[in-house]
Amino acid sequence: MTNSLWLGFGWLFFYAIHSLLASQQIKNRVETQLPKIGSNYRLFYNIVALLLFVPLSYVQLFTFSPQLWALPPAVALGGYGLMTAGAVVLVLSFRNYDLKAFLGLQPVINSDQETLQITGMNRWVRHPLYLGVVLLLFGMWLANCHTHHTAFLLSTLCYLPFGIYWEEQKLIQQFGQAYKTYAARTKILIPLIF
Numbered sequence: 001m002t003n004s005l006w007l008g009f010g011w012l013f014f015y016a017i018h019s020l021l022a023s024q025q026i027k028n029r030v031e032t033q034l035p036k037i038g039s040n041y042r043l044f045y046n047i048v049a050l051l052l053f054v055p056l057s058y059v060q061l062f063t064f065s066p067q068l069w070a071l072p073p074a075v076a077l078g079g080y081g082l083m084t085a086g087a088v089v090l091v092l093s094f095r096n097y098d099l100k101a102f103l104g105l106q107p108v109i110n111s112d113q114e115t116l117q118i119t120g121m122n123r124w125v126r127h128p129l130y131l132g133v134v135l136l137l138f139g140m141w142l143a144n145c146h147t148h149h150t151a152f153l154l155s156t157l158c159y160l161p162f163g164i165y166w167e168e169q170k171l172i173q174q175f176g177q178a179y180k181t182y183a184a185r186t187k188i189l190i191p192l193i194f
Helices: 002-022 024-033 041-062 073-094 099-103 128-143 147-175 177-185
Strands: none
Touching: 002 024, 002 041, 002 147, 024 041, 041 099, 041 147, 073 128, 128 147, 147 177
């Protein structure tokens, strides 16, 4: 249980670094003080994320974690269904983005030239990538209710309100009234509900 608690803190640390590096203030500071990195900031951001994500994922998936309780097979099957739904939502969500630019392999010349994505999965919710992650993690937890999965799910659920808030502020700053209009008619995370 102690290892799962540390793992949960590890995921919270990962999310904190993710949000900190995504902030415009940090990006501006890096661009001015380290211009070689600044011109490839998105790639730098993704490399840092990968260096944190890989060891956490290894511990998550390949170290012992006691099962909290055994759920009925039908619930576990439902968990696999949610995991599949989460993976599908993630794949469909990435269709709205230029994957090379998203990964930092192709620099975005000017973020002002980016367009507000309101089609595809974004027409249903403002944060479809977060929706996909939540479905995936909740499904993983239902399918195999181990302490590591519980720590991961709880850490993610604790982070989401903050991550969504900061991302919304960044999008309002970037797209202004267009984003506010989109936000007024599109739910945050759960279609038609929230």
